[in-house]
Amino acid sequence: MPLPSLFYTAQQVKNGEVTSAQTNSLPMFALMERAGQAVFTVTLAQFPTSQHWLICCGGGNNGGDGYIVANLAKTMGQRVTVWYTSNPDDLSGDALRAYYQWVDKGGEVYPFDDAIPDDVDVIIDGLLGTGLTGDVREPTCELIKTINHSDKPVVAIDVPSGLNANTGAILGQAIRADHTVSFIGMKQGLVTGKAREYAGQLHFAGLGVSETFNEQNRPSVCAIEQRNVQDALPKRAACAHKGSHGKSLLVGGDLGMGGAMLLAAQACARTGSGLTAVALHGSNVMPLLTTIPEVMSMDWQSETARSRIEWCDVIGIGPGLGRDQAGKQWFDAVVHQPLPKVMDADALFFLAQTPVYDDKRIMTPHPAEAARLLGASVEYVEADRFKAIRSLHERFGGVIVLKGAGTLIYDGENMYVCMAGNPGMATGGMGDVLTGVITSLVAQGLELSSAAQVGVWIHSSAADSNAALHGERGLLASDLLPHLRQLVN
Incomplete structure (x- = not known):
């Protein structure tokens, strides 16, 4: 989809996506599946010759999105490695369901290493989402440094991990993404300040509810067109x-x-x-x-x-x-x-x-x-x-x-x-x-x-x-x- 001209706070999207999904009679897990599909589609379009994807999953819904991406990539014949920073047993709700889908289909997960395999073609960042407010803590901080020091291209899920979705400021450490796929309502923090350096090329996926979301929410920022x-x-x-x-x-x-x-x-x-x-x-x-x-x-x-x-x-x-x-x-x-x-x-x-x-x-x-x-x-x-x-x-x-x-x-x-x-x-x-x-x-x-x-x-x-x-x-x-x-x- 083309980039929207309306932007919202993270809290607006968090609250509004639930209402928009209910209005469209969609379960929240369906939105997670659509988000994973969007990230998979963007990644494959941008890196069509890639063969080995490293998917880094955190403990929230961004991690759940990452497990969905892993499933799709494996189904399409990609070699997939999944790293986690939060014990999958601590997952809950839709993120836990996405994890079990990955494991039930033979997928494996590993704690992150201090060195990214040389044959990795692209990294998917599903570590931290829009709810982050304080500085990134260990061990996630160390993994972000490792990713940034590699020469591998990165696709961020919704927002680069460590970037404040409301302000665009860096919370201690943040992923330097080459592409960021934002969902439902584009977050205002992605378009100004440090975000212009860390978010890379922006992509937007409405997940089938963005029109409803826009009708139900007043944007916090509008782009000049x-x-x-x-x-x-x-x-x-x-x-x-x-x-x-x-x-x-x-x-x-x-x-x-x-x-x-x-x-x-x-x-x-x-x-x-x-x-x-x-x-x-x-x-x-x-x-x-x-x-x-x-x-x-x-x-x-x-x-x-x-x-x-x-x-x-x-x-x-x-x-x-x-x-x-x-x-x-x-x-x-x-x-x-x-x-x-x-x-x-x-x-x-x-x-x-x-x-x-x-x-x-x-x-x-x-x-x-x-x-x-x-x-x-x-x-x-x-x-x-x-x-x-x-x-x-x-x-x-x-x-x-x-x-x-x-x-x-x-x-x-x-x-x-x-x-x-x-x-x-x-x-x-x-x-x-x-x-x-x-x-x-x-x-x-x-x-x-x-x-x-x-x-x-x-x-x-x-x-x-x-x-x-x-x-x-x-x-x-x-x-x-x-x-x-x-x-x-």
Whole structure:
């Protein structure tokens, strides 16, 4: 099945799968059998020439799923080795039934070894499920290390063992999976933070009850989809003029940091802002004029620059703003303005010093900036990105964009995640481009939450388009510019 666009907490799925199964008159063991079938199908499709599968089973229902997979694989002629970390005699319910099915058909189980056999082609991870909350304990922790140190591909059942299904954080140790097959409702922790590194390629199996589950449960997170972007971008009237598409003011580009504003200004113009003005350090005016003459550039010390605050429809402030007196003066001049604002970089530095609640603002912090705004550590932010972004909104209001792997957007009511993007984006200037894109979209009339969602998706998709052509390594922020224009059209 294609990946869903709706995500849920682990507790929602745990409770909801029972109700959904009852609604469809299905016993819970039937769901376990379907889950095992889904994992078997994905594994065989991804590794069609594999001959020896190592299936690692824990003491819960994930272990039961593993025994189902073992049975199917053996029936299809695979050589199967099953390791356990919890004595099978301690199993209960459906997991115990799955174990007996395996044993009754001649299957054997073994305590795990400290070395994975050389001829193993693929490992199935059925050690720990979505209910894990504390750090992984021994002996499972040692087995996870052994699996990770091997060069064998891994398929995780529902969630990589050791990964928090709600937050995406690592609980001491976690399986680095190549593929993860999630069931019934995709878990929100699989799509952001460390999970983007540990979950590998995601697969989804609804097990025949996902439609019922979706009807009965409200998602905790929604993915931004291309159709959402297309619906949000306003169609341009045949008789439109440049004033019809908004007036953007960008502020930043202090001495030595003019490149940040060059990137933001080009991104703003290329995504459709009708008129774009830039206030920046006087030494950077000529480089900006030379690079993009369509943008009105002015020394930020001039009266003309200050007058643009009343002229514009939206202000984007922060890229290359600097932390000296000039940057602080501009921040003070903008922070209490009643018009929409987009704040990033050094504007967030000043905001952390003098917190202001504002529902007419979009903030785009990366984890370190978010930590400063919350008076916390980066580790705190990354341990639960959903909690962190809610805390940011509670303290500062508006729409929050928490950047990183699986960028999150929260507007106080709804949570969104961007599934696009790639590691090549971890280079200087990417955030400046995003500021320009979002500012442009607000100028064109998108309400703040929509502008944040559309801007993040366009920005990440532009990076993916360029990486598809040239690879991730060496991707520059300026490489996104031509793709931005394609995507908004």
